[in-house]
Amino acid sequence: xxxxxxxxxxxxxxxxxxxxxxxxxxxxxxxxxxxxxxxxxxxxxxxxxxxxxxxxxxxxxxxxxxxxxxxxxxxxxxxxxxxxxxxxxxxxxxxxxxxxxxxxxxxxxxxxxxxxxxxxxxxxxxxxxxxxxxxxxxxxxxxxxxxxxxxxxxxxxxxxxxxxxxxxxxxxxxxxxxxxxxxxxxxxxxxxxxxxxxxxxxxxxxxxxxxxxxxxxxxxxxxxxxxxxxxxxxxxxxxxxxxxxxxxxxxxxxxxxxxxxxxxxxxxxxxxxxxxxxxxxxxxxxxxxxxxxxxxxxxxxxxxxxxxxxxxxxxxxxxxxxxxxxxxxxxxxxxxxxxxxxxxxxxxxxxxxxxxxxxxxxxxxxxxxxxxxxxxxxxxxxxxxxxxxxxxxxxxxxxxxxxx
Amino acid sequence: xxxxxxxxxxxxxxxxxxxxxxxxxxxxxxxxxxxxxxxxxxxxxxxxxxxxxxxxxxxxxxxxxxxxxxxxxxxxxxxxxxxxxxxxxxxxxxxxxxxxxxxxxxxxxxxxxxxxxxxxxxxxxxxxxxxxxxxxxxxxxxxxxxxxxxxxxxxxxxxxxxxxxxxxxxxxxxxxxxxxxxxxxxxxxxxxxxxxxxxxxxxxxxxxxxxxxxxxxxxxxxxxxxxxxxxx
Numbered sequence: 041x042x043x044x045x046x047x048x049x050x051x052x053x054x055x056x057x058x059x060x061x062x063x064x065x066x067x068x069x070x071x072x073x074x075x076x077x078x079x080x081x082x083x084x085x086x087x088x089x090x091x092x093x094x095x096x097x098x099x100x101x102x103x104x105x106x107x108x109x110x111x112x113x114x115x116x117x118x119x120x121x122x123x124x125x126x127x128x129x130x131x132x133x134x135x136x137x138x139x140x141x142x143x144x145x146x147x148x149x150x151x152x153x154x155x156x157x158x159x160x161x162x163x164x165x166x167x168x169x170x171x172x173x174x175x176x177x178x179x180x181x182x183x184x185x186x187x188x189x190x191x192x193x194x195x196x197x198x199x200x201x202x203x204x205x206x207x208x209x210x211x212x213x214x215x216x217x218x219x220x221x222x223x224x225x226x227x228x229x230x231x232x233x234x235x236x237x238x239x240x241x242x243x244x245x246x247x248x249x250x251x252x253x254x255x256x257x258x259x260x261x262x263x264x265x266x267x268x269x270x271x272x273x274x275x276x277x278x279x280x281x282x283x284x285x286x287x288x289x290x291x292x293x294x295x296x297x298x299x300x301x302x303x304x305x306x307x308x309x310x311x312x313x314x315x316x317x318x319x320x321x322x323x324x325x326x327x328x329x330x331x332x333x334x335x336x337x338x339x340x341x342x343x344x345x346x347x348x349x350x351x352x353x354x355x356x357x358x359x360x361x362x363x364x365x366x367x368x369x370x371x372x373x374x375x376x377x378x379x380x381x382x383x384x385x386x387x388x389x390x391x392x393x394x395x396x397x398x399x400x401x402x403x404x405x406x407x408x409x410x411x412x413x414x415x416x417x418x419x420x421x422x423x424x425x426x427x428x429x430x431x432x433x434x435x436x437x438x439x440x441x442x443x444x
Numbered sequence: 445x446x447x448x449x450x451x452x453x454x455x456x457x458x459x460x461x462x463x464x465x466x467x468x469x470x471x472x473x474x475x476x477x478x479x480x481x482x483x484x485x486x487x488x489x490x491x492x493x494x495x496x497x498x499x500x501x502x503x504x505x506x507x508x509x510x511x512x513x514x515x516x517x518x519x520x521x522x523x524x525x526x527x528x529x530x531x532x533x534x535x536x537x538x539x540x541x542x543x544x545x546x547x548x549x550x551x552x553x554x555x556x557x558x559x560x561x562x563x564x565x566x567x568x569x570x571x572x573x574x575x576x577x578x579x580x581x582x583x584x585x586x587x588x589x590x591x592x593x594x595x596x597x598x599x600x601x602x603x604x605x606x607x608x609x610x611x612x613x614x615x616x617x618x619x620x621x622x623x624x625x626x627x628x629x630x631x632x633x634x635x636x637x638x639x640x641x642x643x644x645x646x647x648x649x650x651x652x653x654x655x656x657x658x659x660x661x662x663x664x665x666x667x668x669x670x671x672x673x674x675x676x
Contacts, residue, residue, distance in 0.1 A: 041549070044549070045542065045545065048544035048545075052543075333540065334540070334542065334543070337540040337542070338542070340499075340534055341534065341553075341557070342529025342554065343525070343557055344529075438501050439496050
């Protein structure tokens with residue numbers, strides 16, 4: 041009967057109830073949409089990090105550090121790449137040689153990271169080839185060709201076929217300089233990386249560094265993100281002398297961004313729900329004050345405080361829960377639509393997003409667990425919002441309430 | 445005789461610290477089962493306050509009220525609510541039915557609070573609404589009932605909990621003559637046939653004439669307490 045009374049009470053003032061239900065629906069939609077936007081940005085950043093920069097796993101020599109100074113090399117790298125390629129769940133493997141150095145032109149210079157890559161293996165592992173904006177991807181017969189980022193090219197006024205001199209230290213710490221021609225200009229989603237990374241054939245760089253059958257890094261792309269822990273464990277077990285790290289270890293800032301974005305979106309959701317809570321409290325308080333006499337009668341007739349509390353709580357809960365599915369449905373529909381179309385922020389954000397390693401197009405998305413999390417927050421909001429009006433009702437004395 | 449209410453030295457003072465108002469003044473009252481008693485007196489004489497105290501809706505400033513052997517004066521809030529639920533039926537001047545419930549549900553509601561089994565509830569609801577002549581209005585909400593019909597539902601609701609007695613505060617005040625007579629007939633019949641005790645406050649001469657005992661309050665004190673032989 042408490043449920044019946046609560047439900048019918050909601051519809052006594054239809055307009056007011058519909059307004060609060062709509063607020064709940066819109067609040068939920070807004071909360072879910074913001075969470076989806078953040079989640080989408082985080083996922084996009086993760087995808088960029090995995091597919092363009094790091095891959096799922098990287099293998100280094102045991103004393104490798106992220107400082108990139110005196111990078112130790114892995115011996116017999118061809119055997120290692122063959123072994124990894126044969127592992128289950130591995131999609132592509134690419135050996136890389138890395139040298140920190142200087143790129144100089146007739147007009148200027150810049151500090152850079154020189155990446156020696158196997159063109160075909162790298163094309164399968166990262167999206168470098170697909171990010172080529174101008175020129176070709178190591179297709180000329182020349183060995184001293186280089187791919188530079190669009191940002192660096194703009195900064196140093198580089199064009200296709202421009203001559204650049206790369207200077208770095210070889211294996212024996214001797215200073216080595218070599219001239220290269222710009223074969224291609226690429227543009228990834230991360231302009232900061234574009235500005236400081238150049239790519240040359242691994243054989244060319246290894247010759248200059250004095251390395252033979254060696255590489256500094258082996259990047260491993262997996263068929264699925266979920267395989268990362270298992271393949272990492274298997275790889276580490278098979279190669280105890282090497283250091284196997286996943287993308288979160290290589291790029292802790294990406295992991296941090298993901299968790300920070302999750303927290304930030306929840307802060308927004310909580311702020312929205314807090315605003316909603318005040319609306320609910322106001323509505324329910326009005327409902328209680330309007331029904332002072334009726335509540336007094338209920339108490340006079342023998343409805344105890346627990347049941348009265350339950351009635352107000354049920355009423356608030358129902359008020360919120362009627363709006364909840366509409367909000368969720370609306371959020372789901374909008375998120376599904378935009379997850380396919382994407383939200384292009386180029387007009388608003390320009391290059392800013394890419395400067396921080398994000399794509400200009402965001403594809404919102406929200407896993408089921410986050411929908412559930414939002415629903416739980418809404419339920420908590422409803423219950424907490426009901427407390428104040430319910431306590432107000434409990435404080436009524438029947439004799440005074442009936443007197444009005 | 446079976447004592448239902450035994451009130452000793454009841455006083456109620458409002459604003460004791462500022463301008464004291466003695467709403468009820470040293471009232472002694474003894475009510476036996478089966479009485480049909482009217483509390484009469486001018487406005488402000490303390491009728492409603494006394495009824496509220498007898499019904500456990502208000503606490504006296506001094507004195508005590510014993511109902512069916514239980515001193516309700518010092519019962520805690522929740523125990524008092526529970527006591528009212530099982531022992532006292534109320535009929536209010538403005539009916540005070542729950543507007544979102546039908547006549548049937550309004551009567552059933554009390555029994556639900558008492559955890560009466562469904563089958564028993566259903567039977568009793570039908571019997572009670574039949575008794576007050578509203579068997580054809582069971583599924584109608586209060587807003588669609590006339591004042592007289594609403595008050596009859598209120599009487600059925602008051603009876604639903606099988607109380608020791610029913611307190612009715614000006615039950616005919618908002619009713620036309622025909623409805624008032626009809627209600628009085630029903631109350632008198634319940635009193636006569638089921639020995640239900642009724643105590644009602646009233647200004648209404650028609651009601652006073654039907655009472656078997658008339659207690660007159662003046663300035664919070666009992667001015668007279670007379671038995672009437674002429675009843676319905």
